[in-house]
Amino acid sequence: MKRFFPFLFLLIFVPKIKAQEYFPNNESVQSKNNNYTAFTNAKIYITPTQIIEKGTLLIQNGKVVSVGATVTIPKNATTVNLDGKSIYPSFIDMYTNFGVEKPQKSERSRLSQTYDTKRQGYYWNEHIRSEVNSYESFSYDNKKAEEFLKAGFGMVGSHIADGVAQGTGALIALNNDDTANKKVVSNQITNHFGFSRSVASNQAYPSSLMGMIALVRQMYLDMDWYKKGNAIAKDISLEALIKNENLVQIFTTEDKLNSLRAAKLGKEFGLNYILKGGGNEFERIAEIKSSNAKFIIPIDFPEAYDVSNPYQASQLDFSDLRMWNQAPTNLKVLSDNGIVFALTTDKLKKMEDFRTNLLKAIQYGFDKTKALEALTTVPAALLGKSNEIGNLKVGAYADFLITSGEVFDKKTILYENWVQGTKYVVNDITAKDIRxxxxxxxxxxxxxxxxxxxxxxxxxxxxxxxxxxxxxxxxxxxxxxxxxxxxxxxxxxxxxxxxxxxxxxxxxxxxxxxxxxxxxxxxxxxxxxFVAEKKEDKVEKNNLVLPIMYPNIAFGNTQKPTQQTLLFKNATVWTNEKEGIVQQTDVLVKNGKIAAIGTNLSDANATVIDAKGKHLTSGIIDEHSHIAISNGVNESGHNSTAEVTIEDVVNSDDINIYRELAGGVTTSQLLHGSANPIGGRSAIVKWKWGAAPDEMLYKDQPKFIKFALGENVKQSNWGNNNPTRFPQTRMGVEQVFTDYFQRAKDYDESWKKYNASSKKNKEKAPRVDLELQTIAEILNKERFISCHSYVQSEILMLMNVAEKFNFRVNTFTHILEGYKVADKMKEHGVGASTFADWWAYKFEVNDAIPFNGPILHNAGVLVAYNSDDAEMSRRLNQEAAKAVKYGNLSEEEAWKFVTLNPAKLLHLDDKVGSIKVGKDADIVLWNNNPLSIYAQVEKTIIEGVVYYDSEKDALKRTEVAKDRNLLIGQMLDEKNKGMSTQEPKKKAKKEYHCDTLEQ
Missing domain, CATH: 2.40.128.120 (Quinohemoprotein amine dehydrogenase alpha subunit, domain 2)
Structure with a gap:
């Protein structure tokens, strides 16, 4: 036994001695070692495109001293023969939270919400955290560093991803040598932003995506104003923004549409954000390319769903199936379109998935050289560090990988990852073959x-x-x-x-x-x-990838539809003009306009449509809709949010758009909700299915804003945990309007006075306030109000307030007690956009009657029927018919309730709302009288483009079923191969209404 213990001692300690191998690991030696290390006979990738087949890499003091085919090796150098091996620059992940922690999550309930910050000397909104510097709370994490090192990374950017303005990020070297003092390569290299609230703050505003976008706008305006010396008080947050404006600006978007929003926001202020995307950029690649933005792209491809249970599988959204199938092509698509991007490990469940997913992307066509660039030279360039990292040029950090072969070959072994000249062993390079x-x-x-x-x-x-x-x-x-x-x-x-x-x-x-x-x-x-078993290398067969559709969901188009010349022959035409309803009439559509109306029309270039026995109408216009809005219909954080706009958050991927078209709707006003007395600005859109959000926005649209009265604005139905935000009473609502109009009046006068001053270059400029600027537009008759309303007393109140400030309310929407004050409305000059027969769904609508619309119409008030609901919007033709039933109106007048009248309320009747030569060709072909419950849409056309066709719809349904079965088959095959799968989840779609609040 005496002989056994020395042997056991040797067994434990000798491997550690041998682990020093060819470079001493003793701290006292290494910290003083100024010797050279030469790696010879290796295939060296100086950059992804500059390669030496049989070269030498010479390093000293953590830097590259020389590299080339012929390098003079100093006498005191340690030489490592890497014959048959390869050397690559270590990878860079410029978007991580390495070594930092998010602030502690505060209690989240409406009761705990605050509306004003208690911080002194900082920006007025706590979600602006530009003064935060990640390096100040940085703590090197050896265990996490090892995960990165094993995956090939040598440098990471690290920041605290919390808030709208998130502060600065640092550049960290993954040098696990405890004596190294260069781990923080740059303590402030990036400046971060995102569409997210701070988890540490209970400040209620912003509660929506549109609120976050408006907050960023106001922040930059305030920064510019502050920079010019106009402010009196010190603001630490704005000073940090100014100080850091020359850093690399990174905006976290996590989605293709958010990327387009952030890019647009950047251009507004002359900024070139690097966008941290979401991996679905391929779905809007043309728009992504035109943004000219550079990207950081995650590769957290979704796992296949376990579709073995057909009942569970039936709950899966078609878009989720398509995303699984197409996601591995994203990097190839981005690369093929010349978009500059770096890769990140962000969002991966485990670090090992990074290599797996990257190899999968390469298998789906992503070029290997581009892959290496996305991990080395591109992030280095984006960070402005091309002379130091991402390559093995002389003077760069000695950050490199030693591999058994081509780095993106499945069989390649990563032996070592050197960072700043410090070796990290991944696999033993000296292992002898004893097989x-x-x-x-x-x-x-x-x-x-x-x-x-x-x-x-x-x-x-x-x-x-x-x-x-x-x-x-x-x-x-x-x-x-x-x-x-x-x-x-x-x-x-x-x-x-x-x-x-x-x-x-x-x-x-x-x-x-x-x-x-x-x-x-x-x-x-x-x-x-050793004789290796002869195995045929299995060439992994890629799944058949479905083509991208616009939008990339069910019923999308493989090609965006184009404008046509169309000739409708022998239709019953509902003109909504003095001609009324005309029989056996032709309508020619050309260049997106109604070119001619009459009989025996002809055009050699036109597609002729036999419309005999069918009805041709102008497109339905919905004055009050909440579909196709991203991440919040209400900005409920303040009692006035006039600065936010729905135009920023139009969601072009909402299936409700297609359903609207199937119901004959061509134009909608997307309104802010009714959570506050003064809501946000609206977006008027044409439902161009497959187009990008900005393409749907009505060109040069009239300016509208949503106001609201009643129970919602005073938080009557927000539950027991409602916060005590002002106002809490109806008289408080009136006071909000009076106060804000007076403030906006004073604000407007201060700017007029400043602009008229001959000394304005020497005077301090007023602060640009987007909220008051918008309200001032109402006073200047440049913006119209559409007001959510029910009770007669409140309707009269707002008209009185408007007249006090010398303007008129444009539209009372809902207006279910409008019949009680029809004469006063007529006198004021306000229109009504109401429901046909909704009543008694809450206390303040107890007096609603289905005769409301006709009574208002007969009193001389301009009346429209609206939906306020995704389901109702696609059957507004039937809602119009109720005006015949309850009001004994003519069919022609009833039809105007959903076409010409809302066009007039929206000040668009010179372009849409009727079939008249010169107007936009926004028309619908019905198989029956459009007021009939049996009427179905055959074609919906916007500006001469067919966006819905009932015959093509039938084909699309067949294609969707076919593609769904194909994708389910592919997923079953994945499961049978033993691949990881995830449980099917039904995608809960949130349908917005006036009172919908974000969590």
Whole structure:
């Protein structure tokens, strides 16, 4: 036993000594070592495109000293022969939270919300955290660093991803040497923004995406104003923004549409954000390309769904199936379109998925050289550090990988990752190949021993002379062999332990410790070479990738539809003009306009449509809609949010758009909700299915804003945990209007006075306030109010306030007690956009009647029927018919309730709302009288483009079913191959209404 303990001591410590290998790891030595290290005979990738086939890399003090085919190696250099190996620059991930923690999450409830910050000397909104510097709370995480190092990364950008303005990020070297003092390469290199609230703040505003966008706008305006010396008080947040405006600006978007929004916001202020995308950029690649933005792209491809249960599978949204199928092509699509991007590990469940997913992207066509650029030279350039990182040029940091071969080959082994000249061993590069057949002897016992598998991870098979299999386990670390085998004569779990150190000898021999502690010797003589099993390399077959559709969901188009010349023959035409409803009439559509109306029309270039027995109308216009809005219809954080606009958050991927077209709707006003007395600005859109959000916006649209009265604005139905935001009473609502109009009046006068001053260059400019600026537009009759309303007393109140400030309310929407004050409305000059027959769904509509619309109409008030609901909007033709039932109106007048009248309310009747030569060709072909419950849309056309066709719709349904079955089959195949799958989840779609609040 005295001999055993020294041997055990040697077994424990010798591997650590050998781990020094060719570069001493002793701290006292390494910290003072100024010697050179030369790596010779390697294939060296100086950059992804500058390659030396048989070169030498010389490093000293953590930097590249020389690199090339012929390098003079100093006498005091440690030389490492890497014959047959490759050297690459280490990877860079410029978007991580390495070494930093998010602020502690505050209690989130409406009761705990605050409306004003208590911070002194900082920006008025706590979600602006531009003064935060990640390096100040940075703590190097060795364990997490090892994950990055094993994946090939040498440098990471790190920041605290919290808030709208998130502060600065640092550049960190993943140097696990505890004596290194260069881990923070740059303490402030990036400045970060995002569409997210701070988890540490309970400040209510912003509560929506449009609020966050408006906050960014106001922040930049305030920064410019502050920079010019106009402010009196010190603002630490704005000073940090100014100080950091020359840093690399990164905006986290996480989605293709948000990327377009952020890029647009950047251009507004002359900024070139680097956008951290979401991996779905391929779905809007033309718009992404035209943004000219550079990107940081995650590759967290979704796992296949477990669709083995057909009932669960049926709950999956078609868009989720398509995303799984198409996501691996994103990098190729971006690259093919010339978009500059770096890659990030962000959002990955585990670091090992990074290589797996990257190889998958390469398998789907992503170029390997582009892949290497996206991990080295591109992030280095984006960070402005091309002279220091991302390459192996002279003077750059000695950050490099040593591999067994081509870095993106599945069989390639990553041996070492050097960062700032410090080695991190991933796999033992010195491992010797002991694979083969051996005669094994332990004392007087003989065995047949076969070693196979991989060089770095061999496996052992041992049989006794009588061919009995003996359980064994072989491990090799730092050239030390450890073999454990069960004693051949024992039925119990008794094991013998064999060890030896690998040297130049062909015969293996060493000490053996038997299960009973006795020490002896063993030897193994090689009798035959290792012969690898002949396996045909399986070429992984890619799944058939479905073509991109616009939008990339069910019923999208593989090509965006184009404008046509169309000739409708012999239709019943509802003109909404003095001609009324005309029979057997032709309508020619050309260049997006109604070109001619009459009989016997012809055009050689037109597609002729037989409309005999069918009805042609102008498109339905919905004055009050909440569909196709991203991340919040209400900005409920303040009692006035006039600065926000729905135009910023139009969602072109909402399936409700297609349903609207199927119901004959061509134009809608997307209104802010009714959570506050003064809401946000609206967006008037044409439902151009497949187009990008900005393409849907009505060109040069009239300016509108949503106001609201009643229960919602005073938070009557917000539950027991409602905050005590002012106002809480109806008289408080009136006071809000009076106060804000007076403030806006004063604000407007201050700017007029300043602009008229001859000394304005010397005077301090007023602060640009987007909220008051918008309200001032109402006073100046440049913006119209559409007001959510129910009760007659409040309707009268707002008209009185408007007249006090010398303007008129444009539209009362809902207006279910309008019939009580129809004469006053007529006198004021306000229109009504109401429901046909909604009543008694809450207290303030108890007096609603279905005769409301006709009564208002007969009193001379301009009346429209609106939806306020995704379902109702696609059957507004039937809502119009109710005006005939309840008001005995003519069919023609009833039809105007959903066409010409809302066009007039929106001040668009010179372009749409009727079929008249010169107007936009926004028309609908029906198979029956449009007021009939049996009427179905055959074609919906906007500006001469057919966006809905009932015949094509039938084909699309067949295609969707076919594609769905194809994708389910692909996922079943993935599961059968043993690939990871995820549980099917039904995508909960949030339908917005006036009172919908974001969580």
């Amino acid at each position: 083969g057949n051996y005669d094994l002897k332990i004392n007087n016992d003989s065995y047949k021993w076969v070693v196979k598998g991989e060089i770095s991870a061999p496996t052992s098979e041992i049989k006794a002379i009588d061919s009995t299999k003996v359980n064994s386990k072989l491990t090799i670390a730092n050239n030390w062999v450890s073999l454990i085998l069960k004693d051949k004569d024992s039925t119990a779990n008794k094991f013998n332990r064999l060890t030896t150190y690998l040297d130049a000898n062909t015969t293996l021999s060493g000490k053996a410790i038997s299960f009973d502690g006795k020490e002896s010797t063993w030897s193994a003589t090689k009798t035959g070479p």
